Amino acid sequence: MPPVSSRQLSCLLVFLAALACTFGVHAGVTVAADALDLPGVQLKTMEASIDQAADGKGLTLKLAATRADIPSMGWRRIGLAVEGGLDRDEQGRWLFEGVLRLRGTPGNALTGARVRILADDAANTLQIDLVQDRTTASVALPIDQPTHAQITLKNLPAGWLQGLLSTVWSGRATSGKVDAELALDILDRGIQTTGQFSLSDVGFDTKAGNLAGSKVSGAGRLGIDTSDAAGASIDLDASLRGGELLLGPLYARLPAHPVQLSLGARSQKGTLAIRRLRVGDPDALAVEGELTFDPDGTLSHLDLSRLDARFPAAYDRYGKGWLSALGMPGLQTSGAMTGHVSMEASGLTSFAFNTDSLDLQDAAGRLGVRGLRGGLDWSAKESRPATKLGWRSLQVLNIPNGAAEASWRSDAGKLTLQKPMSVPVLDGQLRIQSLAFDPGASRGERLQTSLVLTQVNMAALSKAFGWPEFGGTIGGAVPSLRYVDDRLELAGGLSLNIFDGFVDVTALTLQxxxxxxxxxxxxxxxxxxxxxxxxxxxxxxxxxxxxxxxxxxxxxxxxxxxxxxxxxxxxxxxxxxxxxxxxxxxxxxxxxxxxxxxxxxxxxxxxxxxxxxxxxxxxxxxxxxxxxxxxxxxxxxxxxxxxxxxxxxxxxxxxxxxxxxxxxxxxxxxxxxxxx
Known part of the structure; x- marks a missing residue:
């Protein structure tokens, strides 16, 4: 990305060169103005002077402005001062060497930079070199077209780019270094820039915290266009490694090897729409889709049309944070899965997945499945083809269940069991007579089922729950079990035949x-x-x-x-x-x-x-x-x-x-x- 100073310098220093060319070697010239407009730059309370150098060789140039505004770069109310010596070299080119001091810049950019300007009238070229600490920036541009520049950046603090970033999105750069080779065009309503870049331990975030990065390194190609009144556009193709990234619900802990990231985004009035998103991690994840964030950082649209995950790498690098937030930390995973998912601000709108073999195990033993095969296909609005989903073993709340397979179909926004299914449970059987589930519901009734439990071994159940070993069996009918809001409600009851008597459980709810x-x-x-x-x-x-x-x-x-x-x-x-x-x-x-x-x-x-x-x-x-x-x-x-x-x-x-x-x-x- 271009340094926030390049556009200002290209215009400002051409102005200094023009003064020198106009007044030649005459000393004692002072120019003052309440306001001065250069291409893309507005200077307020500006004063420039040219004097004979003390040693009689060349000129001394000074320029100061109490306020400089560069709207396309996101700079406002910047204090500016340039001072140095101007002379001609043996080839008749103008050479300026001095110091540039800016105040109020993002990341304290160029608060005391050494500047060298070489103006070659014959070649129609202006070369600007800036050095501050370990940071260097070089700008080459035609004298008669200062709105076009070729820029080279090395060890540029990412925070120096904050002004430019603010014209594209609401985030801020927090750390790291940037190298780049860029072409920059300054237009009437903004800028266009394209080129190569590399990152070292770069960090960024937003006020809402939905977009963030930490210690990200890599390289790639970037294009930014802020000239369209309808909004700014960003095109990025990068190879990233190390560090962490957060894109809404997608959290990634990047590996040491390269991960390919490609995106095309548009920013308008605070809304960030990522129209093209591709992520490729060879041994873990492949994703294609799009996302949209509202001005407050809320994810308002997500459509991942392709999702290929290979476990455990996909979980360790990309799924751990998200699933922990859903109350499922510390999963043990293996296998592979393909699918897609879409959602709006109100919740899920569709999803599908398919797997030949997938194992998941919650660390606390609350939920686990082995040998998961088949898939589900659900849409909130469309009817979808029937699918089958089965498993070799299933564990829920530390209770082991045997192998089973079920047929499902999505219609009218609900996943419905097509026919009753039986699940072996602790020497007994759980028969699911009916089941309807609404994955998109965030409130209200989300699940309704009817169950029959027969001959479940109470001693085995006691062992699963860590209780003393009770004898007998459990059986009973549950005419209706509903999942409403975040609460399971049992209609009817369970009858436990234990200790040669009965224990009846009614009015059971689980929040x-x-x-x-x-x-x-x-x-x-x-x-x-x-x-x-x-x-x-x-x-x-x-x-x-x-x-x-x-x-x-x-x-x-x-x-x-x-x-x-x-x-x-x-x-x-x-x-x-x-x-x-x-x-x-x-x-x-x-x-x-x-x-x-x-x-x-x-x-x-x-x-x-x-x-x-x-x-x-x-x-x-x-x-x-x-x-x-x-x-x-x-x-x-x-x-x-x-x-x-x-x-x-x-x-x-x-x-x-x-x-x-x-x-x-x-x-x-x-x-x-x-x-x-």
Missing amino acids: KPFSDVPVLTANIALNKLDLALVTGVFDFGNITGRMGGSVADLRLVSWTPVAFKAQLTALEGGRISQQAVNNLTSVGGGGMAAGLQGAVLKIFKTFGYKRIGLSCTLRADVCAMGGLGDARDGYTIVEGSGLPRLSVIGHQHDVDWPTLVRRLKAATEGSAPVVQ
Whole structure:
């Protein structure tokens, strides 16, 4: 890209040469003007002078302006001063050597540059060389046509280009160096420039943060045209390596080897439309398409007509940031995929993909698929041909599923399952009777399905969730499961046949199911569970009989309980072991009823009971405890039967939830304190 100074210098220094040619070697000439218009440059409060040099050889030239405006370069209110010596060389050419000082330039460009100007009337050539620190710029232009220049730049700070960039887009250069060989034409309404360039550790960004780059290196060819009143155009063909790029939702961590980037863009009133985008990374990704950004940096249009990805390289370099933002960080990937995708500001409008074999695995185990084959083809507006998608294995929320294949069709904006499908799940089966999904919906109903679950092994499910190993099976029908906004809603219920009884789950919802903070709500009813089987799972102590109860208004955040109303009862009598008595006593923060001595308790290993009841209402991290009813100084947890007659009384009505969890953990691990 041309230096922001080249146009100004080409006009300004031609003006100095014209003064010298006009006044020859005469000294003491001063020219002042409130305003002076040169081609593309407006000077305010300008003063130029020519004096005899102190050594009598040549002239001393000075020019200063309190304000210089160069609209096509994006420069406004620039302070300018040039001072140096002018003389003729042995060939009769004018030679000026001096210092150029500018104020208020982007990136502090040319605040103290050494300048050398060679004007050759016979050859009609003006050569301008600038040096500041390690930065050099050379400009060659015809004296009679100063609007055309050939420019060579070396080690130019990218920030010096900010003025020019501001005429094309709203971003800013932040770091790095640029080398270039360019041709520049200054026109009435702007500039045209084309040429070769190379970048070293260049960075840029925008206020909205949707377009950015960091430590990008590479080389290529660039064309910029700001002369059209309808908007500025940019054409870029580059080979980039290293660093990071962000183009809306597309984030790239570029490899050390070259990545081809080609784009044609147009900027108008702050809107940036990339009409042609091609990205080629040989072992990872090939993309073709277009993007449009609104003046505030919002992505308003994306159409990637070609998307070929090879994993894991495509994920590591281009997909990691985007998928992490969607709540799927740390994927393990392999395989390949082809497809296309389009979206507007309101959301997805179409997508399709196809793969012969693709493996994806979320690091947290929430979602994973192996041997994915086939594809999907969806459009928000058009009917699309039917497709098939299958897998060798599927894992959802740590639950493994077996091989399956489904037929899909897109119509009226929804992907619909064409016929029921069965998925093996933990020795049982999940039968999906119907399923309709709207990928483009950002709000409202996004998915609706009807499910039947049969004979799922509860022990295997417990292991998948890290629970103690429960026996039995799970089964039930879900007439309607809906995904509304960002919430799963269960209509009907699940019936769990476990511990020779039933657990019924109703009113289940799951908000943000794939996020780090899912929120689950449900009501659970327990009916005739065999207490001997339940207590046999834990090292709690043995209790016989049947248990019922409920857990109402259950609310889990990140799978941790924050609220519920639990009531557990065994009302048909049975036997309870000494260990279970001790654990119930510990959980309730209570003790034995009066009259039952510790010495007697040690004699008997089990006791008869008539009823057991324990309740807990969790709110604000405090559990309000209760039992079968009020008792002296507390509430009854166990009402004894026979001799010796046992009663367990709870004395703590309000228990800190973490404390209660510790008590339960100790009780189920067999380490609760023994009552003496």
